[in-house]
Amino acid sequence: MKFWIKILVLLGLCSPICIPAQTPIPAWKINISEKFGFQAFDRTINFRWTLHQGVLFISPERVLVYQVNRSRGATRLASRDASGGSGNFILQIKVLDAKDGSEVKSFDLPTNADFSKIIPTHDGKFILRTGDVLYLYSANFERLAERSLPLIRQVQEEAWQIGVSPSGRKLALIHQQIFRRNPVSPTSAIVKASSDIEILDADTLKLIEGFTVPSYWDYWNESDELLLASTPQPSGSAAGLFGEFTVDGAWSPLFPSWYSPKQACSYQLVALAHNLFAAFGCGHFSVFPRFGPDVFLMKNKSDDFVSTLMQAREYYAVEIDHRTIFRTDNNVPVARSQPQHVDLYDLKGTTALMSIPVHNSSIYFAVSEQGSMIVGDGTSLAYFVLKH
Numbered sequence: 053m054k055f056w057i058k059i060l061v062l063l064g065l066c067s068p069i070c071i072p073a074q075t076p077i078p079a080w081k082i083n084i085s086e087k088f089g090f091q092a093f094d095r096t097i098n099f100r101w102t103l104h105q106g107v108l109f110i111s112p113e114r115v116l117v118y119q120v121n122r123s124r125g126a127t128r129l130a131s132r133d134a135s136g137g138s139g140n141f142i143l144q145i146k147v148l149d150a151k152d153g154s155e156v157k158s159f160d161l162p163t164n165a166d167f168s169k170i171i172p173t174h175d176g177k178f179i180l181r182t183g184d185v186l187y188l189y190s191a192n193f194e195r196l197a198e199r200s201l202p203l204i205r206q207v208q209e210e211a212w213q214i215g216v217s218p219s220g221r222k223l224a225l226i227h228q229q230i231f232r233r234n235p236v237s238p239t240s241a242i243v244k245a246s247s248d249i250e251i252l253d254a255d256t257l258k259l260i261e262g263f264t265v266p267s268y269w270d271y272w273n274e275s276d277e278l279l280l281a282s283t284p285q286p287s288g289s290a291a292g293l294f295g296e297f298t299v300d301g302a303w304s305p306l307f308p309s310w311y312s313p314k315q316a317c318s319y320q321l322v323a324l325a326h327n328l329f330a331a332f333g334c335g336h337f338s339v340f341p342r343f344g345p346d347v348f349l350m351k352n353k354s355d356d357f358v359s360t361l362m363q364a365r366e367y368y369a370v371e372i373d374h375r376t377i378f379r380t381d382n383n384v385p386v387a388r389s390q391p392q393h394v395d396l397y398d399l400k401g402t403t404a405l406m407s408i409p410v411h412n413s414s415i416y417f418a419v420s421e422q423g424s425m426i427v428g429d430g431t432s433l434a435y436f437v438l439k440h
Contacts, residue, residue: 063189063407063416066363068168072359073342073395073396073403073404073405073406073407074298074405074406074407074436075406075407075408076408076436076439077436078277078434078436079186079436079437080152080153080434080435081144081153081205081432081433081434081435082153082432083432083433084117084119084431084432084433085430086429086431087145087432088117088144089215090105090117090119090144090431091119091121091144092241092356092412092431093105093412093414093415093416093429093430093431093432094412094414094415094429094430096097097414099165100154100166100378101122101141101163101165101166101168102120102198104118104119104120104143104163104167104168104169105118105119105120105416105428106118106169106170106416106418106419106428107365107416107417107418107426107427107428107433108170108171108172108178108426109150109172109418109419109420109421109426110147110172110176110177110178110191111172111175111176111420112150112420112421112422112424113149113150113151113193114147114148114149114150114156114191115148115149115150115153115418115426116145116146116147116148116169116170116172116178116428116436117145117146117148117428117433118143118144118145118146118168119143119144119165120141120142120143120144120168121141121142121144122140122141122142123140123142123430124142127361132284133440135308140161141162141164141165141168142160142161142162142163143160143161143162143168143180143182144160145158145159145160145161145170146158147193150311150420152425152437153433154433157193160303161180161182163182163183164182164183164184165213166183166186166279167181167182167183167211167345168181168182168183169181169214171214171215171216171224172216172220172257173188173220173221173223173254174219174220174221174254175191175218175220176190176191176192177190177191177196177254177255179216179223179254181212181214182189182266183204184201184202184212185198185199185200185201186198186199186200186214186225186257187200187320188254188256188257189257190321196256197256198257199225199252199257199259199357201225201227201268204229207229207230207231208230208231208232208233209228209229209230210227210229210230211226211227211228212225212226212227212228213225213226214226214230215272215273215274216254216274217254217274217275217276217323218275218276218323218324218325218363218365220254221253221254221276221438222251222252222253222254222260222274222276222277222402222411223251223252223253223254223257223274223275224249224251224252225249225250225252226247226248226250226272227231227247227248227250228245228246228247228268229246229247230244230245230268231243231244231245231246232244233327241286242267242268242285242286243286244266244286245266245267245268245286246264246265246266246267246268247264247265247267247268247269247394248262248264249262249263249264249265249279249297250262251274251279258322258377259286261299263299263300263301264301265297265301265303267282267284267285267287267303268284268285269281269282269283269284269285270282270285271294271320273321273323274320274323275296275323276323276327276328278296278298279296279297280295280296280297280306280321280322280323280329281294281296281303282293282294282320283295283305284303289303289305290313290316291318292316292317292318292319293305293307293319294306294319294320294321294331295321296389306321306329306342307330308321308329308331308336308338308340308346308388309336309338309340309345309346309349310334310336310338310349310351311331315334317333317334317335318333318334319331319332319333319334319336320332320333322361322363323337324363324368324399325363325365325366325399326399327341327342328340328341328347329341329342330361330363331360332357332358332361332370333357334349335351335352335357335424336349336350336352337349337350337352337358337370338350338401339368339399347399347400347402348397348401348402355374355375355376356372356373356374356375356392357372357373357375357389358370358371358372358373359372359373359389359391359426360373362417362418362419363399363419364399364418365399365421365423366399366421366423367396367397367398367399367418367419367420367421367423368396368397368399369394369395369396369397369417369418369425370394371391371393371394371415371417372391372392372393372394372395372412373389373390373391373392374389374390374392375387375388375389376388376389390413390414391410391412391414391415392409392410393407393408393409393410394407394408394410394415394417394425394427395407395408396408396419396423396425396438398423405423405438406425406436406438408425408427408434409435410427410429411429411430412429412430415427415428415429416428422438423438423440424438425438426438
């Protein structure tokens, strides 16, 4: 009897990460190299275009996987099209039935070496970027609208960034320009910058509102109400913070409960559904409303940390990485991280619903509105169903 009392006491004292989540068996798994001719998800990143790949749900019933590759064989270069590409690079897209992994749609689009991305909006629609142009596609793969992303090409650094709000109803376009900083160091302090922010209707690509701020930021994401971004540069605010922009261009930090200015550190903030936020960094992870107590608070285990978060309506998933410190021949300490597993949570829950082990240095994953997950790991693309 005393034994069982001790077990119950230990369980009562245990944090949420002590409770083991189910490790599911994939409903299906395919090899992307054998089936599609894709490279492995952890391919060597030696050019910018090798970064452009991913997996996503365009609806609970449809999985999309994409990857940019060089055109196979000899290419007869043409004049640059709207994307800015001339035939050297192809955005390869496969749409699969989530039920069994069978192919529903396949298409290749010309792109350039610099920018390619696909993000879902809602009800099967998705935004597709190839270089300098943005397209809106319907659930039936019809092209509904397009928008050019022109570059002025007269400044030191310049780029367009895109993001979608948690509801999938709003699209944020940000045109960032860095006018002056030390060109020798890409991480040097920014002296002068500008960001043009446009909030569009994700169903039409028509402008809802726009404003300009005299700054640049490293990380950002769109909420349904405001734009979240890391500390603007140049700025008098402390580096490493995350906050919100209002339409008048004012920025103010949002602090998770565990942040302490006495032990300053960098963290990231992600907008979730139902006006919730997720914050991770500084050895912690939490989900919280703008006002009120945390919904979920987790302190990292020693060298494990949350590196990435993906969300869809009532669910979110986090990638847990393990940090290792090794020393070079000159005895310089270097940190290296390795993905360990991807954990799925209910938006208002405190216990992982499932935990999927991963094995390679770069992984890609997404979660559906129903809590299903798709994970790209090496040459493997696996689909997992949440058992309710």
